Amino acid sequence: MTRFxxxxxxxxxxxxxxxxxxxxxxxxxxxxxxxxxFALTPGMSQEAMQRIAHQMGLDQPxxxxxxxxxxxxxxxxxxxxxxxxxxxxxxxxxHLGATLELMASSTLLAMILGTGVGVLGxxxxxxxxxxxxxVGAMVALSIPTFWFGLVMxxxxxxxxxxxxxxxxxxAGDGSLLDYARHLIQPCVVLALVTVATWSRxxxxxxxxxxxxxxxxxxxxxxxxxxxxxxxxxxxxxLLPMITVAGVQLPILLSGALVTETVFTWPGMGRLFLxxxxxxxxxxxxxxxxxxxxxxxxxxxIADLLYVVADPRIRLT
Amino acid sequence: xxxxxxxxxxxxFPPARSTRAxxxxxxxxxxxxxxVVVVLLIAACAIGPMLSxxxxxxxxxxxxxxxxxxxxxxxxxxxxxxxxxxxxxxxGRISLTVGFVAMGISTAVGVLVGLLAGFYRGWIGTALxxxxxxxxxxxxxxxxxxxxxxxxxxxxxxxxxxxxTAWMEVARVVQGQVIALRERDFxxxxxxxxxxxxxIMLRELLPNIMAPIIVAATLNVARAILAESYISYLGYGxxxxxxxxxxxxxxxxxxxxxxxxxxxxPGAVITLxxxxxxxxxxxxxxxxxxxxxxxx
Amino acid sequence: MPLxxxxxxxxxxxxxxxxxxxxxxxxxxxxxxxxxxxxxVGESSSGKSVTALALMRLLDPRACSVSGRALLRGPDGRETxxxxxxxxxxxxxxxxxxxxxxxxPMTSLNPVHTxxxxxxxxxxxxxxxxxxxxxARAVDLLAEVGIPEPARRASAFPHQLSGGMRQRATxxxxxxxRPRILIADEPTTALDVTIQAQILDLLHRLQQETGMAVxxxxxxxxxxxxxxxxxVVMYAGQVVEDAPxxxxxxxxxxxxxxxxxxxxxxxxxxLHTGRRLLAIPGxxxxxxxxxxxxxxxxxxxxxxxxxxLRARPALEWAAPDHRVRCARxxxxxx
Ligand SMILES: Nc1ncnc2c1ncn2[C@@H]1O[C@H](COP(=O)(O)OP(=O)(O)O)[C@@H](O)[C@H]1O
Ligand SMILES: [Mg+2]
Numbered sequence: 001m002t003r004f005x006x007x008x009x010x011x012x013x014x015x016x017x018x019x020x021x022x023x024x025x026x027x028x029x030x031x032x033x034x035x036x037x038f039a040l041t042p043g044m045s046q047e048a049m050q051r052i053a054h055q056m057g058l059d060q061p062x063x064x065x066x067x068x069x070x071x072x073x074x075x076x077x078x079x080x081x082x083x084x085x086x087x088x089x090x091x092x093x094x095h096l097g098a099t100l101e102l103m104a105s106s107t108l109l110a111m112i113l114g115t116g117v118g119v120l121g122x123x124x125x126x127x128x129x130x131x132x133x134x135v136g137a138m139v140a141l142s143i144p145t146f147w148f149g150l151v152m153x154x155x156x157x158x159x160x161x162x163x164x165x166x167x168x169x170x171a172g173d174g175s176l177l178d179y180a181r182h183l184i185q186p187c188v189v190l191a192l193v194t195v196a197t198w199s200r201x202x203x204x205x206x207x208x209x210x211x212x213x214x215x216x217x218x219x220x221x222x223x224x225x226x227x228x229x230x231x232x233x234x235x236x237x238l239l240p241m242i243t244v245a246g247v248q249l250p251i252l253l254s255g256a257l258v259t260e261t262v263f264t265w266p267g268m269g270r271l272f273l274x275x276x277x278x279x280x281x282x283x284x285x286x287x288x289x290x291x292x293x294x295x296x297x298x299x300x301i302a303d304l305l306y307v308v309a310d311p312r313i314r315l316t
Numbered sequence: 317x318x319x320x321x322x323x324x325x326x327x328x329f330p331p332a333r334s335t336r337a338x339x340x341x342x343x344x345x346x347x348x349x350x351x352v353v354v355v356l357l358i359a360a361c362a363i364g365p366m367l368s369x370x371x372x373x374x375x376x377x378x379x380x381x382x383x384x385x386x387x388x389x390x391x392x393x394x395x396x397x398x399x400x401x402x403x404x405x406x407x408g409r410i411s412l413t414v415g416f417v418a419m420g421i422s423t424a425v426g427v428l429v430g431l432l433a434g435f436y437r438g439w440i441g442t443a444l445x446x447x448x449x450x451x452x453x454x455x456x457x458x459x460x461x462x463x464x465x466x467x468x469x470x471x472x473x474x475x476x477x478x479x480x481t482a483w484m485e486v487a488r489v490v491q492g493q494v495i496a497l498r499e500r501d502f503x504x505x506x507x508x509x510x511x512x513x514x515x516i517m518l519r520e521l522l523p524n525i526m527a528p529i530i531v532a533a534t535l536n537v538a539r540a541i542l543a544e545s546y547i548s549y550l551g552y553g554x555x556x557x558x559x560x561x562x563x564x565x566x567x568x569x570x571x572x573x574x575x576x577x578x579x580x581x582p583g584a585v586i587t588l589x590x591x592x593x594x595x596x597x598x599x600x601x602x603x604x605x606x607x608x609x610x611x612x
Numbered sequence: 613m614p615l616x617x618x619x620x621x622x623x624x625x626x627x628x629x630x631x632x633x634x635x636x637x638x639x640x641x642x643x644x645x646x647x648x649x650x651x652x653v654g655e656s657s658s659g660k661s662v663t664a665l666a667l668m669r670l671l672d673p674r675a676c677s678v679s680g681r682a683l684l685r686g687p688d689g690r691e692t693x694x695x696x697x698x699x700x701x702x703x704x705x706x707x708x709x710x711x712x713x714x715x716x717p718m719t720s721l722n723p724v725h726t727x728x729x730x731x732x733x734x735x736x737x738x739x740x741x742x743x744x745x746x747x748a749r750a751v752d753l754l755a756e757v758g759i760p761e762p763a764r765r766a767s768a769f770p771h772q773l774s775g776g777m778r779q780r781a782t783x784x785x786x787x788x789x790r791p792r793i794l795i796a797d798e799p800t801t802a803l804d805v806t807i808q809a810q811i812l813d814l815l816h817r818l819q820q821e822t823g824m825a826v827x828x829x830x831x832x833x834x835x836x837x838x839x840x841x842x843x844v845v846m847y848a849g850q851v852v853e854d855a856p857x858x859x860x861x862x863x864x865x866x867x868x869x870x871x872x873x874x875x876x877x878x879x880x881x882x883l884h885t886g887r888r889l890l891a892i893p894g895x896x897x898x899x900x901x902x903x904x905x906x907x908x909x910x911x912x913x914x915x916x917x918x919x920x921l922r923a924r925p926a927l928e929w930a931a932p933d934h935r936v937r938c939a940r941x942x943x944x945x946x
Contacts, residue, residue: 018450142590144545147583158573214722221734222707254457276465288462292453311769
């Protein structure tokens with residue numbers, strides 16, 4: 001097991017290096033490259049530009065530049081935002097909470113719903129409900145997230161006027177209820193794709209498990225159906241889902257970006273689009289690399305959790 | 317159990333194989349429905365605008381915000397009095413073109429990378445597959461938007477960007493298949509008689525892995541249409557006045573109260589198109605790989 | 613009703629299982645007395661496992677239809693038809709009155725739970741023991757089935773045990789609540805020969821100690837001689853012979869039984885006389901296309917167009933305690 005863990009961590013570090021290289025390449029592709037921020041400053045002379053370029057090491061060969069940039073990246077010096085000169089990491093950090101809240105709540109919702117639908121589909125395989133769930137999941141995977149958001153707003157905010165159409169809270173309210181009312185729609189919208197994927201994988205995983213010999217052994221013991229289902233089928237079927245949860249992360253982050261835009265939710269996604277609008281490249285690049293690191297870390301954590309959860313791996 | 321026919325090894329009746337795949341596909345009713353919808357959509361987008369008295373850019377300020385079925389514009393009109401139906405069809409031309417061309421490019425890139433990575437299994441293969449892993453770490457919308465912000469948006473650049481963020485899955489599938497195939501004899505036999513690497517890859521390996529490539533390519537059309545709609549909706553894709561299904565929704569949120577059809581209709585069309593391609597891909601998977609389970 | 617009814621612990625009558633329209637087993641009947649070992653013997657896919665699973669009601673009711681009766685005599689002398697019980701009542705009997713062990717020790721234990729926990733579950737469910745008491749009992753049970761260091765093994769996961777150890781653990785699970793009947797479906801087939809002998813000894817010892825009756829399913833008549841009191845031979849989903857073990861082994865009335873006996877690997881015989889194993893030629897017919905007449909006739913050296921091809925022979929009484937399904941058993945015996 002130790003070997004697996006070390007191997008997996010080494011692999012992640014290698015990927016991190018590759019991710020940083022891609023980020024660096026994109027940074028140099030940006031109009032004006034890393035200097036663009038100063039080009040926008042009025043009254044900057046050509047000479048001054050060259051001096052800054054020298055200070056930043058831009059006249060050095062690319063590998064040396066990359067090395068410098070990587071070192072700054074690793075020590076947390078990600079540059080400053082053009083807009084308000086705040087450190088990029090600080091800007092990202094101040095928007096991270098809202099995004100994580102949204103992602104966590106919608107993932108929770110999606111896992112509960114998706115597990116239920118997947119398990120039902122597996123134990124009532126090819127029933128009308130199973131068929132409907134599979135078609136429903138396919139349609140859910142095909143709906144553009146932002147459009148689903150618009151439909152929700154149209155129904156629940158415009159027509160029924162039950163829920164607020166955007167923002168994280170009503171200014172000056174501060175009650176938990178107000179917060180919850182704001183969370184419902186973005187949470188459901190972001191959960192749509194995850195529910196669909198989760199239920200499809202859950203159904204497949206469950207189908208693998210319910211015909212296993214050990215489930216028959218559990219039934220031969222006289223355990224109640226629910227006990228067999230929970231302890232001897234679901235428990236086993238959920239194991240591979242840990243990996244699925246990790247793999248879902250990039251899709252979840254993409255979905256969060258769109259959802260935050262539709263519901264003016266003050267998270268990383270909104271920040272990304274705003275920064276894009278201001279051509280605030282340090283923040284854009286920072287967010288791009290930050291999101292990739294989140295995905296990397298998420299996958300690593302999922303794999304390590306799997307090791308802990310599965311005795312077959314843990315104890316070898 | 318329709319076991320008796322399927323149990324016969326496929327190799328013993330090569331001519332019958334495609335017919336049987338077709339039968340299985342036709343049994344997949346939703347996939348067939350998907351084909352019908354796609355064909356109708358393409359036909360409508362190609363021919364429809366020519367039959368309409370309105371042009372996609374014909375502005376008629378006297379008939380702004382006409383609701384669907386409530387006047388001369390069948391599906392209503394937008395904030396400038398433009399005919400929504402014609403705009404939907406014109407947008408379909410753009411969105412479907414982006415979808416198909418991006419699919420073509422991404423599949424080609426993915427197949428190339430996958431073939432090379434599967435064939436040269438040493439450090440070349442490892443490096444290529446690690447690259448695939450690294451690109452997959454970036455959430456696709458973040459990558460798409462960053463790239464879109466770096467180039468000047470045009471039909472060509474947007475298509476290219478979408479393709480460049482969608483080749484990785486194909487590469488993975490192809491690499492896996494090539495490695496599995498190389499364990500078997502054909503490639504080895506061809507190598508033994510001294511065929512060139514390129515010949516083995518294109519003539520021996522590629523034809524034998526067409527089935528999963530076709531499935532992945534079909535699903536890539538769906539994904540590309542979705543990607544176009546996302547970045548155009550967010551304002552970094554196809555630029556107005558050229559209509560695309562995504563950018564028609566660009567301002568629709570503002571009019572959600574006064575003219576909800578402006579938001580509802582284009583999204584419904586996107587969903588219809590994407591669902592159809594997804595069902596076709598699903599049906600193809602069942603048809604071309606009878607062992608695979610329907611789900612996931 | 614020709615079967616002896618007095619004192620039978622379990623009486624199976626006309627048990628038929630169909631998967632769709634295809635009958636996997638047809639009109640199976642036999643009786644089990646308290647404390648006795650009944651062997652069910654037959655080649656692979658002759659219907660032994662389906663019979664056992666039908667008795668335990670472990671077949672998927674949506675995939676097949678089960679008919680017939682399986683009368684279990686309770687401690688109070690009353691008979692209950694297992695096949696007619698509601699699922700909840702049947703679940704109460706499973707693991708308590710009826711234990712079952714399966715062929716594949718490698719896959720029949722849940723890989724994510726400890727062995728101890730898998731034994732305790734049964735005790736908690738049926739004997740209402742506290743988890744702590746059940747865990748202690750589980751360790752005792754592991755000791756009883758001959759697992760060394762039982763306390764340590766109770767907290768082990770299945771993959772940490774050898775095949776033989778796992779099969780001992782499944783036996784401990786099946787016997788946790790002291791069932792009156794143990795159904796063992798080829799419990800030694802997947803094991804090494806030396807381990808096989810140990811498991812057989814263990815089952816024998818446990819049977820002596822607890823007085824349970826055992827239905828022992830095997831495709832190996834050689835094992836039968838060692839353990840069985842009575843033998844039911846199955847072929848193509850039907851009982852073709854049913855007799856006390858001595859009578860059956862000395863005077864098999866059905867040519868199929870005789871064929872099985874010739875195909876038993878006999879270490880001594882092979883060593884001393886160099887005699888080759890004589891497997892019965894051909895295969896068990898597919899249940900979807902069983903031959904007309906006697907289902908065994910295509911493989912039978914004694915088959916004659918008349919009567920073997922004309923009609924399915926009935927199960928006849930060859931002796932007061934001996935049934936056989938062969939139209940020509942008298943001629944062949946003579
Ligand atoms: N779930 C099932 N669906 C269809 N047929 C089955 C199923 N289980 C068993 N059978 C059929 O029933 C027959 C008896 O099988 P089985 O009882 O497993 O044989 P044995 O245990 O004697 O080897 C076989 O022909 C098998 O194909
Ligand atoms: Mg069996």
